[in-house]
Amino acid sequence: MASDGNVSSADYIVIGGGTAGLVVANRLSEDPNVHVLVLEAGQDHAQDPRVNIPALFTTLMGSEADFQYQTTPQPTLNGRQVKQPQGKLLGGSSAINGQAFIAPSKADIDAWAKLGNPEWDWASLLPYYKKFYTLTPPPDKETLDHLGIDWLDDETRGTNGPVQASFPGVLQNPMIKAWIDAFKAMNYNATSDPFSGKSIGGYSNAATIDTRTKTRSYSATAYGIPALQRPNFHLVTGATVQKLLFSKGPNGVTATGVQAIIGGQSKTFPASREVILSAGVFNTPKLLELSGIGNESILKEHGIETIINNPGVGENLQDHLMTGVSFEVVDGVITGDPLMRQEPEALQQAQKLYAEHKAGSFTMGGVQSHAFMPVLEFADAAGQKAQKELFDKYAPKDSREAEYYNLVRSIVESPEEGSGAWFMFLAQANLHEHGKSFVGTQLLPENFASLGCAQNHPFSRGWTHISSTDVDATPNIDPNYFSHPIDLELMARHVQTMETLRNTPELAKYFKPDGKRNHPDAFNIKDLEGAKKYLLDTALTTYHGCGSAPMLPRDKGGVVDQELKVYGTNNLRIADASLFPLIPRNNIMSTVYAVAEKASDIIKRH
Helix, strand or coil, X not given: CECCCCCCCEEEEEECCCCCHHHHHHHHCCCCCCCXXXXXXXXXXXXXXXXXXXXXXXXXXXXXXXXXXXXXXXXXXXXXXXXXXXXXXXXXXXXXXXXXECCCCHHHHHHHHHCCCHHHCHHHHHHHHHHHEEEECCCCHXXXXXXXXXXXXXXXXXXXXXXXXXXXXXXXXXXXHHHHHHHHHCCCECCCCHHHCCCCEEEECEECECCCCCCECCHHHHHHHHHCXXXXXXXXXXXXXXXXXXXXXXXXXXXXXXXXXXXXXXXXXXEEXXXXXXXXXXXXXXXXXXXXXXXHHHHHHCCCCCCEECCCCCCCEECCEEEEEEEEECCCCCCCHHHHCCCHHHHHHHHHHHHHHCCCHHHCCCCCEEEEECCHHHCCHHHHHHHHHHHHHCCCCCHHHHHHHHHHHHHHHCCCCCCEEEXXXXXXXXXXXXXXXXXXXXXXXXXXXXXXXXXXXXXXXXXXXXXXXXXXXXXXXXXXXCCCHHHHHHHHHHHHHHHHHHCCHHHHCCECCCCCECCHHHHHCCCHHHHHHHHHHHCEECCCCECCCCECCHHHCCCECCCCEECCECCEEECCHHHCCCCCCCCCHHHHHHHHHHHHHHHHHC
16 A cells, blocks of 8 residues: 555665565565554656656656765766666656666676685575566577577576566668677677576676566566555655664664655654665665664764664675776767657657557667677687786775675686677667766767677676765765776777677678777777777666675675674665676676565565
């Protein structure tokens, strides 16, 4: 049932009705004997066409449905500040993202176990990946062949979960098939179903789009709205949580409730069992610090009483950087540029196709073509030797840093893992627009297809901390992009390969030989130093921030244990991307859902 905020009490209070929070709240409210309250800062946008129509996701960034955070100036990115969109609405970031549905690697999650969480290896999390979604393949063989989907594994894919996933690629788009053919020619066709955890190579990726309605499928539609039918599920939107309330006893600290601002008034909501923080990578550590849990020196600086001194809060922040090179396409290739420019004819045609046939460009979100790739320069024996020398050169001497470095290195160096994610975005990347997002507002008049790449496993880590005791103040966010030199070395080599990919016979015929590009530096990426300069000028976040309240042993900077309980508390847990001890490869949405499903079972057991 929807609530006006007059909830007297609840067994469980979930802070944040986002990607993870609604999963947890839905699963806990399956027990009719417990009352679950969700406090969400944003509003319900379930009827908002910007949310529901897949192609309109770019209009949400920077809107009232976005917290509109940004980083501190990044010295390694020429002092640029990088926008950090975070969903401020029911469904959280699953309601504003580009819907790309990407799998992690087995090695990523097994690394969590190696870092001190033996109950969180790949085998233990795999059932939860399958649990949250249903992947519907194209019904006809012609489309399957066009998209190169010969790797689907019924033992791996989800077939009965609430989030709907499908393949947005269509027969009318020849570049999607050219992508597959190019990787086949390079002997890097997808080796297996990505959700097997052991796949590299190029493939047509799925998206969280309902194949029947051609609308976004996300946490609100899959978990939140169905739970509203239950009398024991309570939701308050427009709720700005100020702090968590605690009592201290001989057995530790107990969370007793939550203080929040509703309609301009401060209200207290008692919790009889547990409080679950699912406020996201920036707001979860922010609320911990505002409530007195964090680094004692930071809390003192802001005049906050220390409840639990834990310097790990807000540290270990990880993110993927990405960039793309936009190449002008030959006449006749359909891209999203006219739609982004809001050309009347393109808009009218797209609206008509979508309204009448649930077809056309409105049905497609961000990325439809994807690949997990190693650095091609390091593929042969000589390359392997050069790669080892590069890693040895930057190996840290500090033992604590060495553990993290060596674990990430073991993944990146493996020929079965990809250090980079490559993708094709059928529109321009507005990286000529200084400091803006990947999809900006100053649009070039030509039509483009962008070939991009992202880090899979950055060595650089940063932090996020409160900037004030004012709950409405934005936190300080410093991802420390490229602070570890190996990140720039690896990513620049992936950027170089975008030129190689563009010139494959399969893709080259769709690009104008002397066509325009999105940035002056884009003509110089063949050279390693030119690729590095392009990155420093253009690299942006993939919006995959995580790890700021990590599940690690406390003496290694951990904030939560394997039961997701905040150290020093009896009943405060975290269930969102902030608990990731190590960022998984590329898009993290699927792992957020899986972690939330497992978190729900952990909480139910207690």
